[in-house]
Amino acid sequence: MSATREDVGGTPLPPGWAKPAHQPDAFELTTTTFAERAAKTMARPFARGAIAxxxxxxxxxTTARFVGTDHEALRExxxxxRAHAIANLPDYLDQWIDQAERxxxxxxxxxxxSEARRIVAQICTDQQITRVVKSKSMASEEVSLNSALEAVGVDIYETDLGEFVVQAMGDRPGHVIAPILHRTKDEVHELFSAMAGHELPNEAEALTAFAREGLRHAFLTADAGISGGNFLIAETGDVLLVTNEGNGRLTTSLPPIHIALVGIEKVLPRRRDLAVLLPLLTGxxxxxxxxxxxxxxxxxxxxGEPDGPEQMHVVLLDAGxxxxxxxxxxxxxxxxxCGACQNVCPVYRQVGGHAYGWVYGGPIGAVLTPLFRGQEEAGELAQATTLCGACDDVCPVKIPLHDLLLNLRRRSDAEGHVPRHEQVAFALWAQVWSRPLLYRASTAVARGSLRALARNGVVSAKSPLLRRWTAGRDLVVGKRPR
Amino acid sequence: MTDRASFLAAIRSTPRGLDPGLPDRREAPDAPTQLRAGEERPDRLQAEAEAASTIVHRVTAVDVGATVASVLVQADAQRIALTTDLAPFADDVQAALVAAGLTVTEYVEVAPDRARAGALDATVTGCIAAVAATGSVVTSAAGAGRAGALIAPTHICVVRDEQIVGGLHELFDGDALAEAGSLFALQSGPSRSADIEKVLILGVHGPGNVHLIIVAPD
Incomplete structure (x- = not known):
């Protein structure tokens, strides 16, 4: 579609720079367990430290941002x-569609x-789109959009710096808003130097400049821009997008076609609701x-407007x-x-986003993944929590994540997804701990066993027993030696 | 293929959840994005903009042209475009830039050709509002265009004192957005990323050099 692709500014990236996109059925969720995936991140000390x-x-x-304000009133x-918008979702969607079409x-x-993939691929085929710039969209990760576009011959450029690295590595994002939290500067340096064909300075500034040049060329030549959407405003038909790099606005302004893929739950009744939701989303x-x-x-x-796309498409996504x-x-x-629940979750902070096996990590991932992908594939994620409740305390819209996780566990039990050994163990535990004598005897045995395993008061990773616990940390028995 | 009717019917067929009602407040809840009691709008705007790495100039109307020229000379900008929302100051700015030996184009002329727009060194725009409590300038598709504020490495925005609103509530409840066209946008400082090991980099896809000129009332 683009007539000329020379001399437009920026530097074209070398052919084949992007790894082939993930197929819809290739999520790790389907082939591995949570423990296996978690072990991969745990084995990379940098990743673990960086995530924490x-x-x-x-x-x-986040805490500092709301000091001196009535944070609780704003969250409420x-x-x-959000509760009102979701309770009246069909009405607000109807209104949004009317306004948007108008x-x-x-x-x-x-x-x-699969319908989302088909729709976007069809738009690309109909409009002869062969090059797409894309700003970060978790909805597009959900539907594995990139693979469907590659299949119809579209070159895709993820333009968020982190997502660009993810695409070039053939990786998946590790955090909703910080996709390469788990990657080092050295890894990015090695990757970009290979793409550039020469050694780049190993500094964040130079590495960012390399990505900018390549993506600038893509922005100036792309046939379409694909984005997600942070909110839909029912009263005005608006799609709202936030980015810090500016890639979102360029994606939706420069190419002649803009396509947004947005989950139906993103709807808000009025623009004025943004005055409440925006500071919470960003804060x-x-x-x-x-x-x-x-x-x-x-x-x-x-x-009369100087720039902007000739067509705007919005794909409303239900998908569960x-x-x-x-x-x-x-x-x-x-x-x-917003990702805040990931940041405070003691499980996420140790295992990172990939352990959750699909698109979303942390507490919200442990809730959404079993709901969207099914109990069979993802039910165990409801166990990937300490039930400490830190996520409840930090959620800007006060989702009771802790209760939702418990509900999931309850549902899983009711459906009979509890392993036999667990049923036996808990039956035994109930018997022993409800009898004072047996209880005291059991704790004495446990104390004695731990002391026997310990060297200088610490059970270390060298111990053959309890290795699943001690692989990641020491187990201190009694007082830690100084 | 799913159409509107069947798509919405599927959603409508679900049970209805608890509805707490849409908050219909007289007074906006407290938020960091609100003006605090006793604060002057231009002062808060300056403080928040500077906190977001914007370079702020407080001037009177007669000095707008010279200020723009001096920023552009310092940035060594060659290809410069002005957007139509600069209107009250456009002639002064144009004259000052010519006097400084700079050539200037209109963004509306450049914008239809992406390659030319992408080669700009600087844009100078007006705005439809500025938000004091967030340090933001609000631009419109009808005025600065969608990309006018972030296509070039340097962006200068001129805001008149009376265009400044206190906070986000005032912006969304007011009428500043009425004639924005197909898009309105807030920008608050230079384009930024901290994706690589949390090191803050300014000027990723948008400008790294962002100036805000606040024009005092006569």
């Missing part, structure tokens, strides 16, 4: 807005993941006062969402994807 440091940093920034208002947006309806996401670029668009370029309405898991749909 970065999430500490993010959590501290946000909770009400402003020239072409709306498409994807009942499931809990990155700790900023506001995300650098907030773009709110409705429809394609209008008469409506099935949660009115049920015990409805509140999972209130999520605004």
């Amino acid at each position: 440091n970065a999430t500490d940093h993010a959590a501290a920034l 208002e946000a909770r009400k807005i 402003k020239g947006t072409i709306v498409h309806y994807a009942a499931d993941e 809990h996401g990155t700790g900023q006062q506001i995300t650098t670029y907030v773009s709110v668009s409705a429809g394609p370029r209008r008469q 969402r409506s099935a949660l309405l009115g049920g015990e898991f409805e509140e999972a749909l209130h999520c605004i994807r």
Whole structure:
């Protein structure tokens, strides 16, 4: 479609720079267990340290951001807005569609993941789109959109710096808003130097500059831009997008066609609701006062406007969402994807996002993944939690994640997904611990056994027993020696 | 293929969850993105913009042109475009830039050709509002265009004192957005990323050099 692709600025990336996109059935969830996936991150000391440091940093920034304000009142208002929007979802969607169409947006309806893939691939075929710039979209990760586009001959450029690295490595994002939290600068340096064909300086600034040049060329030549959407505004038909790099706005402004793939739960009744939701999304996401670029668009370029796409398509994605309405898991749909629950989760902080096996990590991932992917594949994720409740305390829209996880466990038990050895162990435990004498005897035996295993008061990873516990940390018996 | 009717019917067929009602408040809940009691709008705007690495200039109307020229000379910008929302200051800015030996184009002329827009060194825009409590300038598709504020490595935005709103509630409840066209956008400082080991880099896809000129009332 693009007439010329020379001399447009930026530097074209070498052919074949991107690894082939993941296929829809290739999520690790289907082939491995949580413990196996967690072990991979645990075995990379950098990743483990980096995840903990970065999430500490993010959590501290969030706390600092709301000092001196009535944070609780704001969260409560946000909770009400989200609960009201989801309780009236069909009405608000209807209103959004009316408004969006009035402003020239072409709306498409994807009942499931494969329909979303088909719709976007069809738009690309119909419009002869061969090059696409893409700004970060978790919905597109859910439906494995990139593989469907590659299949119809589209070259895809992920333009968020982190997602670009993920695409070039053939990796998956490790955090909702910080996709390469688990990767080192050295890894990015090695990757980009190989792409450049020469050694680049091993500094974040130079590495970022390399990506910018390659992606600038893509922005200036792409036939379409594909984005997600952070919110849909019912009263105006708006799609809202936030990015810090500016790639979101360039994706939706420069190419002649803009396609947004957005989950139906993203709807808000009114623009004024943004005054409540935006500070929470950014404050809990990155700790900023506001995300650098907030773009709110409705429809394609209008008469007299200097730039902008000639077509705007929005694909509304259900894919398991409506099935949660009115049920015990409805509140999972209130999520605004800020990532705060990941940052404070003691499990996520140790194992990282990949351990959850699909698209979302941390507490919200442990809730959404079994609901969207099914009990069989993902039921064990409800166990990937300490039930400490830190996620409840930090969630900007007050989703009771702790209760949802318990509900999932209960559902799993009711459906008979409890292993036989666990049933026996808990029956025995109930017998012993409800009898004082047996209880005291059992703890004495346990203490004695631990002392026997310990050297200088510590059971270390060298001990043949309890290795699954001690592989990642010492077990101190009594006082730690100084 | 799923159409609108069947898509919505499937959603409507589900049980209805608990509805706490849409908050209908008189007073906005407290948020970091609100103006605090006793704060002056331009002062808070300056403080928040500077916290987001924007370079702020407080001037009177007569000095707008010279300020723009000096920033562009310092940035060594050659290809410069002005957007139509600069209107009250456009002639002054144009004159000051010509006097400084710089050539200037109109963004509306450049924008239809992506390659030309992408080669700009700097853009100078107005805005439809500025938000004091977030340090943001609000631009519109009808004025600065969608990409006018972030296509070039340097962006200068001129805001008049009376365009400054206190916080996000005031922005969304007011009428500043009424004539924005197909898009309105907030930008708050330079483009940034901390994806690589949390090292903050400015100027990723958008400008790294961002200036805000606040024009005092006459």
